[in-house]
Amino acid sequence: MFHEPYQFQVDLIAPLRSLAKHFQSTLATTNWGAADNWRTNIFAGMEMPARFKITHTRPDFAIDSVVVANRDVAVTTETVVDLPFGKLVRFSKDVEKRQPRVLVLAPLSGHFATLLFGTIRTLLSDHEVSVTDWANARDVPLVQGHFGMGDYVSYIMRFLEVLGPRTLGEGNLSTSAQFYFVGSMIIQPPLAMVNEQMNEFQLA
Numbered sequence: 085m086f087h088e089p090y091q092f093q094v095d096l097i098a099p100l101r102s103l104a105k106h107f108q109s110t111l112a113t114t115n116w117g118a119a120d121n122w123r124t125n126i127f128a129g130m131e132m133p134a135r136f137k138i139t140h141t142r143p144d145f146a147i148d149s150v151v152v153a154n155r156d157v158a159v160t161t162e163t164v165v166d167l168p169f170g171k172l173v174r175f176s177k178d179v180e181k182r183q184p185r186v187l188v189l190a191p192l193s194g195h196f197a198t199l200l201f202g203t204i205r206t207l208l209s210d211h212e213v214s215v216t217d218w219a220n221a222r223d224v225p226l227v228q229g230h231f232g233m234g235d236y237v238s239y240i241m242r243f244l245e246v247l248g249p250r251t252l253g254e255g256n257l258s259t260s261a262q263f264y265f266v267g268s269m270i271i272q273p274p275l276a277m278v279n280e281q282m283n284e285f286q287l288a
Contacts, residue, residue, distance in 0.1 A: 105130075
């Protein structure tokens with residue numbers, strides 16, 4: 085429901101954004117001599133209004149290769165699980181020795197998981213890396229329903245089931261609570277889940 089006001093705000097500030105970008109391009113080609121520190125400070129000050137916009141275009145991870153054991157190894161990106169509100173994306177590479185699996189849990193904070201490419205690239209040197217690639221809510225049809233905390237946890241558990249046991253978790257402050265919750269669900273599932281599993285066992 086807030087997409088229209090956000091878009092209106094972006095459209096309203098568009099002239100200021102264009103002016104800030106133009107001012108930055110001018111400052112980048114000039115030299116103020118002894119007062120050049122003022123130029124760099126003003127350039128930095130124009131950075132915020134120049135970037136003030138909503139990005140709807142998802143950038144690529146742009147990780148084509150990494151260094152493993154002092155050699156370049158090609159990296160391919162594949163979608164392992166594709167669900168309405170998110171995907172499990174795996175970064176595959178051809179290495180001789182099996183490496184520890186790690187799931188990078190991207191936050192649901194309005195930006196794309198591709199902003200974590202630096203973390204993913206670093207982990208790829210000595211880990212098998214996968215990442216949660218959440219969908220932009222505005223692109224999900226209403227027929228898919230809502231996406232709450234329970235759905236979030238269900239997605240993570242589904243991803244971990246696909247990745248298998250002994251999968252490590254990598255997150256930040258905004259995702260640590262979800263990881264702890266998923267961990268507690270795996271160690272001691274709720275009674276309702278146990279009863280459901282028992283019913284399935286009896287039916288089988």
